[in-house]
Amino acid sequence: MPDISHDFVDECFEPSTARAASADRRMHTELAASLHHLAEAVQTTDGKLSDSLGDFASNINAGRFVRPSVFRHYFQLVTSLSSGDIDATKALISKMNATPPRNAHRTITHFGHPDADQISLELISDGMRLAPISDTLAQDFGTLLEAGFDLMQNALPELYGEITAIVHEILLGGAPHGDSVEFDGASHYQFWGLLILNPKHHNTPLEIVEVLAHEASHSLLFGLTVDEPLVLNPNEDLFASPLRQDLRPMDGIYHATYVSARMCWAMETLAASGHLSVTDHETALKAAQADRDNYKKGLSVIDAHGELSATGQRILDKTRAWMNRR
Structure with a gap:
């Protein structure tokens, strides 16, 4: 091994x-x-x-x-x-x-299909706001999702390989009717290998690449922190988050900051790849700038209040070094 x-x-x-x-x-x-x-x-x-x-x-x-x-x-x-x-x-x-061993290739399913209902209910039991979607929506989004994977494989092959190595099941679902704030994607440390996406919020292959880079980066952090957590701050201490309206514990701030940097990497690298149209190139650069702004906001909170483990410090140092290169 x-x-x-x-x-x-x-x-x-x-x-x-x-x-x-x-x-x-x-x-x-x-x-x-x-x-x-x-x-x-x-x-x-x-x-x-x-x-x-x-x-x-x-x-x-x-x-x-x-x-x-x-x-x-x-x-x-x-x-x-x-x-x-x-x-x-x-x-x-x-x-x-x-439970059969996992498939060699990723499985895409949706809440509303019998094969996915049990895992969907497990997520709901942990407080996730998740609702079924139709077979037609799932099928249409599945086609778009594969187009996003194709773009990533061609333009960002190492990111494609990383996500393929970690994410083996993708669950599609919506938000309950009337929710004022809806998720666009999610992952859960107790479901290693699972990524949850809301089809409502992703309409182009470029947006698919961005959300995959986002959510898979959360999963990567889960996999890098087996031995110790990222931060040592108590969970009851809450701080402003760059990606959420509500206050979050420092672990959530760290995740959001790291994820923002990785989304920035994906959008800037994709923009420089030559695989995008003029319009998508401009969209990617705008998204990258927003990601940089979110990274800076999160980093300021970590620098002011974060109590990092050795693992958390090493990962953040590498992140900071890359973001400071440009």
């Missing part, structure tokens, strides 16, 4: 296919290690459950890549086992075993 040392994962600000693939493998090896630990913890009290946990972990170590729902079930399993609910724990490991 590839080593994912600090020097490797933080070696550059720009997208890296190899780094993303190693982060994905690291998430799986950490999942397997934790399941082995849980298997040892219950061995004397429930041998069957211990065997089930250990067998699943061994399958991962043997090369099985799992779907985002399995990572979610793992978090639920830890909670149920910690509370002594053995029946719930057994039900969850059964669900994990019954």
Whole structure:
């Protein structure tokens, strides 16, 4: 298995296919290690459950890549086992075993389709405002999404490789009727490999590239912070965010600042690629400038109030160095 040392994962600000693939493998090896630990913890009290946990972990170590729902079930399993609910724990490991390994290619589905309804309801249970969309809208947006991926593959191949290594399922959904603020994209640390998009807010391949660069950068940070968090500020301390109207904890400010820089990289690099029309070239540069402005706002908050971990400091130093080059 590839080593994912600090020097490797933080070696550059720009997208890296190899780094993303190693982060994905690291998430799986950490999942397997934790399941082995849980298997040892219950061995004397429930041998069957211990065997089930250990067998699943061994399958991962043997090369099985799992779907985002399995990572979610793992978090639920830890909670149920910690509370002594053995029946719930057994039900969850059964669900994990019954879930097929992830597909070699990305899967695109939508809330409103039976295959996606369960994971959609899981997200809603965590407070996400998500509503079903029609099959027709999902199909039309799927075509646009592939056009965005094609543009990225041609113009930004390393970003395409990075996203392909991390994002294996894309869930499409809308916002509930009447919501004054709607999401355009989202990711969740408990669903490694999943990206959620709202078709309403993305109408061109260029906009697809921008939102993919945005949301996949959140996922990348999740994968780079297995050993320690980005920031040490208490979650109850809230600050102004460059991307949100509401106040956010410092971890959210850090994510928004890093993501803004990566969106800037994507739009500036795409504008310089020669793959855009004159109109899209101008649109990309305007978007990049807005991203730079958001980055500066977020950075000022981090510099004033952020208490960074060693990992958070290294990643931010690389980000700052790239943004200061232009």
